[in-house]
Amino acid sequence: MTLIKSISGIRGTIGGNIGDNLTPIDVVKFTTAFAYFLQSKRLKDWEMEQEQNGEKEPLQPLKMIVGRDARVSGDIVNRLVCSTLQSMGIHVVDLGLSTTPTTEMAVIQQHADGGIIITASHNPMQWNALKLLNSTGEFVSGEEGKEIIRLTETDDIKFVTVDKLGSYTLYENGIKDHVDAILRLPLVNKNAIAKANFKVILDTVNSTGALALPYLLKELGVNDVTVLNGEMNGVFAHNPEPIPENLAGICNAMNRSNYDVGFVVDPDVDRLAIVKEDGTLFVEENTLVAVADYVLQHTPGNTVSNLSSSRALKDVTDKYGMTYTPSAVGEVNVVEMMKKTNAVIGGEGNGGVIYPELHYGRDALVGIALFLTYMAESKKSCSQIRALYPDYCIVKKKTELDSSVDLKAILAKIAEKYANYQVNTVDGVRVDFDDSWVHVRSSNTEPIMRIYAEALTPQVAENIANKLIADIRELMN
Numbered sequence: 001m002t003l004i005k006s007i008s009g010i011r012g013t014i015g016g017n018i019g020d021n022l023t024p025i026d027v028v029k030f031t032t033a034f035a036y037f038l039q040s041k042r043l044k045d046w047e048m049e050q051e052q053n054g055e056k057e058p059l060q061p062l063k064m065i066v067g068r069d070a071r072v073s074g075d076i077v078n079r080l081v082c083s084t085l086q087s088m089g090i091h092v093v094d095l096g097l098s099t100t101p102t103t104e105m106a107v108i109q110q111h112a113d114g115g116i117i118i119t120a121s122h123n124p125m126q127w128n129a130l131k132l133l134n135s136t137g138e139f140v141s142g143e144e145g146k147e148i149i150r151l152t153e154t155d156d157i158k159f160v161t162v163d164k165l166g167s168y169t170l171y172e173n174g175i176k177d178h179v180d181a182i183l184r185l186p187l188v189n190k191n192a193i194a195k196a197n198f199k200v201i202l203d204t205v206n207s208t209g210a211l212a213l214p215y216l217l218k219e220l221g222v223n224d225v226t227v228l229n230g231e232m233n234g235v236f237a238h239n240p241e242p243i244p245e246n247l248a249g250i251c252n253a254m255n256r257s258n259y260d261v262g263f264v265v266d267p268d269v270d271r272l273a274i275v276k277e278d279g280t281l282f283v284e285e286n287t288l289v290a291v292a293d294y295v296l297q298h299t300p301g302n303t304v305s306n307l308s309s310s311r312a313l314k315d316v317t318d319k320y321g322m323t324y325t326p327s328a329v330g331e332v333n334v335v336e337m338m339k340k341t342n343a344v345i346g347g348e349g350n351g352g353v354i355y356p357e358l359h360y361g362r363d364a365l366v367g368i369a370l371f372l373t374y375m376a377e378s379k380k381s382c383s384q385i386r387a388l389y390p391d392y393c394i395v396k397k398k399t400e401l402d403s404s405v406d407l408k409a410i411l412a413k414i415a416e417k418y419a420n421y422q423v424n425t426v427d428g429v430r431v432d433f434d435d436s437w438v439h440v441r442s443s444n445t446e447p448i449m450r451i452y453a454e455a456l457t458p459q460v461a462e463n464i465a466n467k468l469i470a471d472i473r474e475l476m477n
Helices: 024-053 074-087 100-109 142-151 174-183 190-196 209-219 248-255 285-298 312-319 331-341 364-378 382-386 407-417 458-476
Strands: 004-006 009-013 063-068 091-097 114-118 127-133 168-170 199-203 224-228 261-265 272-275 302-306 324-327 343-348 352-354 393-400 422-424 429-432 437-442 448-455
Touching: 009 024, 024 074, 024 114, 024 127, 024 142, 063 074, 063 100, 074 091, 074 114, 074 127, 091 100, 100 114, 100 127, 100 174, 100 364, 174 209, 174 364, 190 364, 199 209, 199 248, 209 224, 209 261, 209 364, 224 248, 248 261, 248 272, 261 364, 272 285, 272 364, 285 302, 285 312, 285 343, 285 352, 285 364, 285 382, 302 312, 302 331, 312 324, 324 331, 331 343, 331 352, 352 364, 364 382, 393 458, 407 429, 407 437, 407 458, 437 458, 448 458
Parallel strands: 063 091, 063 114, 091 168, 199 224, 199 261, 302 324, 302 343
Antiparallel strands: 004 009, 009 127, 114 127, 261 272, 343 352, 393 448, 422 429, 429 437, 437 448
């Protein structure tokens, strides 16, 4: 069974049996449930407004944004989603091939009531997913997600009659609107970037980064750009997750020429990895750290990252006398904590940069613009910027879960075993030691347990992660 329903949406492999995989029936059911949820919310708000104002304004149909990455199944799923929304009486604005942050921005810019992003992010090509956005272009909350999942099981939802079908509009300027908004940011210095005359190489992993990133760089004044894996056919040239073991291609290419920096994104362009001028990795954990360093130099404020992210962000935040706060894993949790603490920058250690001056969503495009500005204004190379931060080593492992495992019991026993150390149980179990930490939690998107460990050397981090894996297996048995 590879169909996973979570608070952030539905994800699965294409084909197979209904309810076990991501079939057309499952796509329609989930889209219908989300549409009905938004319509019910709108009706409730409308009735309250009418009662307060004593007016009888007509209830207007919803407008929703739809965008997709370049997966092989994307066009089919897109047509199912758009047709289902129209059948619910909703006006659809289809961005076509787009990115996750572009779709999030479009919800705001188009004053829409919500949005659906058709992408399985870093998962292999046989996967696809629907990610759900509210009217602020952010992922729906945990409670809202649970209600939408419940609605997928009801038969009480009615579709509209033919005279009330929703309209369909193909809007092809979403990426342009997104980039224009980035260029207007005070901390993005287009003139400095253009003057630096950077030579940049990209790995866009056969998806919509090939559409968005070259356009962004052109608008920033970067004229020397090489694109690897730029065919938007959804047949990924390598594992699409932008982590070190998948980036040999761009590293080798940089060794053969004199590039100033390399950028790698995942298929929906919300995660960013950076490659230094010598062809070695900046490491995705440091993407947020470097961008935060630049932002904090100009905008004093607090920061947030999730519990699985490097403590280097805390070190940088401390340097400016500001407050760092960890959150549970998941973009919606990071955003909630950022709003709560009034953070000026935040995100996730997987290369996800959230810059609220633009919008509350992970955004590789704004990450690139801010990082290039940092390079241009500081006149530092990638390697020189990386040298400013601690040499922490992080190890990321995973182990498959059997459906019969009592996960809560295992995590409770791990917390009990390490009770003499600093333990955080907000999301799984994180244990902080003097100069290292380990975080154990179940994945929201795959049937696995994730184990992240960070220390001052790779061997220590590896040993800590392996020790926790051994603990888990012992408890499973």
